[in-house]
Amino acid sequence: MGETDTEAVMSESLREKEEEEAQVEIWRYIFGFVETAVVKCAIELGIAEAIENHENPMTLSEMSSTLKCDPSHLNRIMRFLTRRKIFKAIEGKGYTHTPLSRRLMRKGEHSMASFILLESSPVMLAPWHGLSARVLTRGNPSFKEAHGDDVWGYAAANLDHSKLINEAMACDAKLVMPLVVGSCRSEVFEGIKSMVDVGGGNGTAIGIVVEACPWIRGINFDLPHVIAEAPPSHAVQHVPGDMFLTVPKADAAFLMWVLHDWGDEECIEILKKCREAIPKENGKVIIVEAVIEEGETGKHEREPDGLRDVGLMLDMVMMAHTNYGKERTLREWEYVIKMAGFSAYTVKSIHAVQSVIIAFC
Numbered sequence: 001m002g003e004t005d006t007e008a009v010m011s012e013s014l015r016e017k018e019e020e021e022a023q024v025e026i027w028r029y030i031f032g033f034v035e036t037a038v039v040k041c042a043i044e045l046g047i048a049e050a051i052e053n054h055e056n057p058m059t060l061s062e063m064s065s066t067l068k069c070d071p072s073h074l075n076r077i078m079r080f081l082t083r084r085k086i087f088k089a090i091e092g093k094g095y096t097h098t099p100l101s102r103r104l105m106r107k108g109e110h111s112m113a114s115f116i117l118l119e120s121s122p123v124m125l126a127p128w129h130g131l132s133a134r135v136l137t138r139g140n141p142s143f144k145e146a147h148g149d150d151v152w153g154y155a156a157a158n159l160d161h162s163k164l165i166n167e168a169m170a171c172d173a174k175l176v177m178p179l180v181v182g183s184c185r186s187e188v189f190e191g192i193k194s195m196v197d198v199g200g201g202n203g204t205a206i207g208i209v210v211e212a213c214p215w216i217r218g219i220n221f222d223l224p225h226v227i228a229e230a231p232p233s234h235a236v237q238h239v240p241g242d243m244f245l246t247v248p249k250a251d252a253a254f255l256m257w258v259l260h261d262w263g264d265e266e267c268i269e270i271l272k273k274c275r276e277a278i279p280k281e282n283g284k285v286i287i288v289e290a291v292i293e294e295g296e297t298g299k300h301e302r303e304p305d306g307l308r309d310v311g312l313m314l315d316m317v318m319m320a321h322t323n324y325g326k327e328r329t330l331r332e333w334e335y336v337i338k339m340a341g342f343s344a345y346t347v348k349s350i351h352a353v354q355s356v357i358i359a360f361c
Contacts, residue, residue, distance in 0.1 A: 038080050039104065040120045043113045045069065047078075048097070048104040051087070057094035109174055114167035119317075123147065123154070123161055127320045134319065141323045150323055151261075156225050163229060169257065170204035176256070177208040179350040180288060188252075188286060188358060189213045195286075196221050196250040198243050198274060199258035202230045206254065210235045219248050243270050247277040256288035256354070260314070263324030264336055271340030271359070280361050287357040290314055291347060293329035310353045333357060 064071040082089045127142035155162035196219040197206035203220035210218040224240035253274035290311040318325035342359040
């Protein structure tokens with residue numbers, strides 16, 4: 001067999017392998033929604049809490065009795081979840097937790113349950129059906145087309161949904177903020193006497209900062225309907241307002257997962273308001289957002305591949321759920337930061353979807 005014949009055989013073998021993989025892979029896209037739906041079901045049933053409270057491996061009979069579930073249906077749910085290693089089945093003993101299943105608990109330092117419930121809610125799922133129309137035309141954004149208002153106007157008029165958003169952001173803050181403080185304590189937070197969390201929701205993020213850095217006076221700043229629902233705190237001052245009009249004065253401004261909700265013009269305006277609120281001499285704005293540019297070296301260390309892929313998924317979420325929001329590359333971040341009048345910035349990777357961007361006056 002000649003070299004050309006060998007190459008042809010190898011090429012045909014590769015095509016066959018790709019076809020076999022495609023034949024399996026396509027089912028992931030046909031039934032991709034199933035995993036989200038079953039995980040949401042597990043959260044609503046309270047499976048993770050039942051196992052946690054039981055302390056020992058929990059049999060199907062014990063679980064169905066505790067949760068008041070049909071055992072045959074529950075068995076099928078658990079079979080699905082253990083197949084995906086969300087829970088662990090121990091033969092003859094029952095079901096136990098995994099690191100992943102603990103994230104389905106409603107409470108706890110690793111909980112992501114509120115985030116799952118938000119993104120799988122009917123309100124947030126509806127705009128996805130209009131994604132192709134959004135790409136094809138310059139008409140209404142998908143969320144506004146589905147609900148008649150943008151996500152923030154809808155949340156202001158539907159406080160249950162507003163609460164769901166704030167709870168989702170809080171559970172992410174509980175995971176990310178210890179990484180932010182641990183990685184940036186000396187270079188970012190030391191020397192700051194006061195910090196305002198712009199768009200801080202229920203105050204979880206700034207509360208974690210103040211607890212770790214008690215010399216900082218924390219200000220949680222958000223829209224009036226959000227602040228009205230924020231739990232009272234001795235360490236954090238809750239201030240209502242509009243970041244497009246003014247930002248409370250502080251040594252530093254903090255924004256986590258706020259700027260990706262907006263287009264470049266709005267981002268520049270928000271950053272300008274933050275710059276006006278901090279000292280001209282040594283003020284800084286701390287931005288915790290994804291940086292999705294690949295292969296960037298120097299200022300920005302590359303994040304793990306899995307988290308980089310989450311950044312790309314988040315970019316699709318922004319297209320579906322916001323008017324002009326997006327996840328930004330390093331070059332796009334540099335553009336909005338410099339257009340807002342900042343003289344310099346640095347970027348630090350942490351083991352999270354987000355990186356820490358520090359902009360200096």
